[in-house]
Amino acid sequence: MNRLTLWFHKIGSPPTFYRIAGALAPWCFGIAIALGALALYGGLVLAPRDYQQGDAYRIIFIHVPCAWMSLFTYGFMAVNAFIALVWRIKLSEILAMASAPIGAAFTFITLVTGSIWGKPMWGTWWTWDARLTSELVLLFLYFGVIGLYAAIDDKRKAARAASFLALIGIVNVPIVHFSVNWWNTLHQGSTVRLMGPSKISGDMLWPLLTMALATHIWFFASLFARTRVGLLELEGGKDWARDVALADAARDETVTAHG
């Protein structure tokens, strides 16, 4: 167990994480794009038309993985928020704050694709069904975390405050889901479940899962890139950050010299 904790400590040190993240990020971006392209081809071209919804259903290959990611990201953010509050580990603070905008983006895409899906179905761009409404509230939760973090100048205190908010939010997410479901059943009418038949054929399943994998990898790639920036911001006065900046400057000089 000792080696594991030692390894964690090493990973958690800002310069080490900066290096590892820098090495991994381009690969993750590449794999994510490749998998995403494959999934889109499978979903948009290969998969058969849906019995009920025709071609319009194809948006689920983006909508559903993004919805899953919006929730996964919140969970990831909340775990790091907890670590940041209890153990005050700088890396966790930055990981939590860096995942918030990524989660917000996924949530936004979920909302937009959900609304695009709704248009051919019901003729309106927006519908107050349970999932879209819950996602909207989730978007506001993300905005709250991002806004609170941005509003405080002392970045470590800002991370602590926003992490606290994120933890309150995660308690709220199931409550919101539950209440919105109840609200939907109370006000029956134009609301119809957006998710299609529960049994999904194999031809539709593999592009969905592939896209889910692609979005997960994209999340980590984006997280690595943002965390590197966050680490530099937070540790700007430290030696390792100066060394990195000097190395980058030297590299730029050699590029312009030879260019």
Added chain:
Amino acid sequence: MPEIDIHDRPALLEARRLAYARNDEPIFGPLDFVLHAGEVVLIEGDNGAGKTTLLRVLSGLLEATSGDVLLDGEPLTLAKLSHQVALLGHQPGLKGDLTANENLRFAAGLGGVRAGISPATALAGVGLEGFADVPTRELSAGQKKRVALARVLLAPVGLWLLDEPYANLDLEGIKLVNRLLEMHARRGGAALITSHGAYAFTSGTPRRIPLRGSLREIPPAGAGQPGVPR
């Protein structure tokens, strides 16, 4: 009865390599000092040297970036500290819509009262005898400061942390603060005050800890030597 040398009395507050940084900018430290019962220590520094931050760390409101603060030999927690410290911060901590008396009675209800003193006698002790029923917002800045000092007088605590106690006070007020500090030290309490250094402790020199420049602690003047006013 021979007076115990100050350094034989048990240490009340001890700071070891105490440092604080915000956004990676060092505010003060590393700082080492010991405060004994019966001592008054003056933390000196220019504006922005971190005096207020240091007091907030010592009072438990802020957590130090590195180093330790020990209270009676044990690590400091807000819970332990709150029973033993009175903080006079930048703001007086008084409600403008309440009278001076009402403010002090609230402070007494919240923190308890030292034996042998009441809001009325505390107000008299700071020279505000007729002002008990004046709404605090109608008092001048110096008078508000005196009411805040009365609040500190009432508190049943041994350790006073006073941030810029001389600010807003006239010459009479400055002498008052020094009188109160000496009285508190004589009865076994301790006080840590911050100041620009412009107003000196006029009888006996308190130990000075500078917050910028040399971190060397200046040793206390021997008993009986007159202090050197700046």
Added chain:
Amino acid sequence: MKPGTTLAACSALIGRDLTLVWRRRGDALNPILFALIVVALFPFALGPEPDNLRRIAAGVVFVALLLSGLLALDTLFRGDYEDGSLEQLVLSPHPLALLLACKIAVHWLTTALPLLIVAPLLAEMLNLPHAVLPVLLTALALATPLLSLIGAVCVALTVGMRRSGMLLALLVLPLYVPVLIFGAGACNAAQAGLAFMAPLLWLGAGLVLALVLAPLACAAALKISLS
């Protein structure tokens, strides 16, 4: 030396806050005025047909009270923060959560209770069926303390920020949505002749939970904000 008891501290704090509100009792009318204005705007916007208004009455009253409460939240800690009293509360030898619970209680008493008293008038302005009024008042009596408690946690996170109004609204909105859904939903269900006890019980359960947890969360948030 005799430190005060916790009971003495709480009663001193409650007494002080009540005195302060009484000294500025004119300001206490502001939430009522705001709620009246919000409710009055709806007939102008939707037309005065009683049936139209009747359908939205409960929901509008709920939203009006929610918004008034949101505006009033700012006063919970601002005064104490600006004159340094908040720090003294944090430094006092008593459990901060308990002291904050007292402050929140007085705040609810002086901002939300007057609104509860005015609620029947607001409901009447929108032609709420009289049979629904008891449900509305019960739902409001359960929901408004819940909103105060949840709001207090969010205000604690933004204490001391100048112009924190929009940020505060953003922070509380996701937390207020379930309360609004159950509260107004109970009234709508009652109005439609459906069962309405379940959402009221959910509100009650939430309130009990918040009574215990919110002051603790508020104290933790305040310690972060003041650091």
